[in-house]
Amino acid sequence: MLTSYMDYTSPGTQFTADVNKSPLFKKDDRNFINVLSVQQLNTLENTSLLDIFLSKSNVVEPHYHQNAAELVYCICGSAVVSLINPFTNELLHFPITPGQVANVPQGWWHYEVATMDDTHLLAIFDAPIPEVILGSDILKLTPTNVLAHTYCLDEAKVKDALAPIQKKTFIGPPVGCVKGAVKGKMENAMPNLHPHGQSPYGAIPQQYGQSPQPQWNAPQQGWAQTPQPYAQAPQPYGQPVYTHQVYGQSNRQQPYAQQQPNVQYVGAPESF
Template identity: 75%
Template structure:
């Protein structure tokens, strides 16, 4: 029990319909519902994302600055990829129904559905899952800083990240087409 929770001074909530709280909707087959302490005030240091994906859809690269994440596969299958910040090794963990992958707090990671109708549950050890998204890092870091820091052509960098939309959450864009080779280094455009 949360020692800071006073069940006598608030209207305690013990149930919640997760289906009525979307975090992100790409389309009818690719969406994320969210629940944390703001939706269910009796939660004690736990929150979750209810994730639905079609094959080849990606929960974009990101990290959670305030929580570890346990990814549980309910249906379908996915690969959870995690970058170990200590060894710089990118690890890939396929999961199917009943299997889990653990992502330590602050570790860069992403999930790719390998089947249609994939359903994942991401469980966090924090009252609200916080996130830093790859799309936000790419779009919000000034092009001149990226170019100067890495010795790149600023115009080419600007062109390369032009199709990226902040708060992508689920990629690729829908409808999408892959950029032809030679057009600012690959990626996707709408």
């Protein structure tokens, strides 16, 4: 089906693009994200992508896509794709290596952690422009008095803890994060994960671009433990709508930190 708003006879019709020349965010020369959406290639329909480069222990920050599902393909290196299944209320982790994928349904909270240097991931979306809500924005924009009152927390401590979050993170830990300030190491964050193909019992709304007018049963056994716009949003996270087999083992991660070189934003991070 042809895109309704595209005139394929126009001399401005685009059939190719160079993703290397379309930066979204750059932390340093080893950690950056490039983007391809309908803004860069106007003949795209319901497809877009992020080209992600990470060094070990760097994280594509927790976020969700309100208008698309995300398929994460590992080109080289290795990473763990973590998500919360809102139907089982489980935090699930999927390690991926070259040639392997992890799928994040639309609207599910998730993040990606590189477990090797020179990790290269391709995030593919079923929307012309993937929309995103970042964890850093949620923490930065939600009033600390609301967080403190809602969760019975010490407001002064909440304010102090969140004070360093002054802008969108995209790739963390941010510049200035001192290892000693955050306990734990990435190597010990998910001790019960098992690699692809091995037994678990063995060793183990902001947009990424200015969007055009909106146009847009049985459970499977996963290979491991099982990003913004998904179809209809699931029911509340607290109570599952139905129960089904979990895709893998669930576990909680320990925090970690890593000193990083200077961070640099390229272009407007508000949208792809």
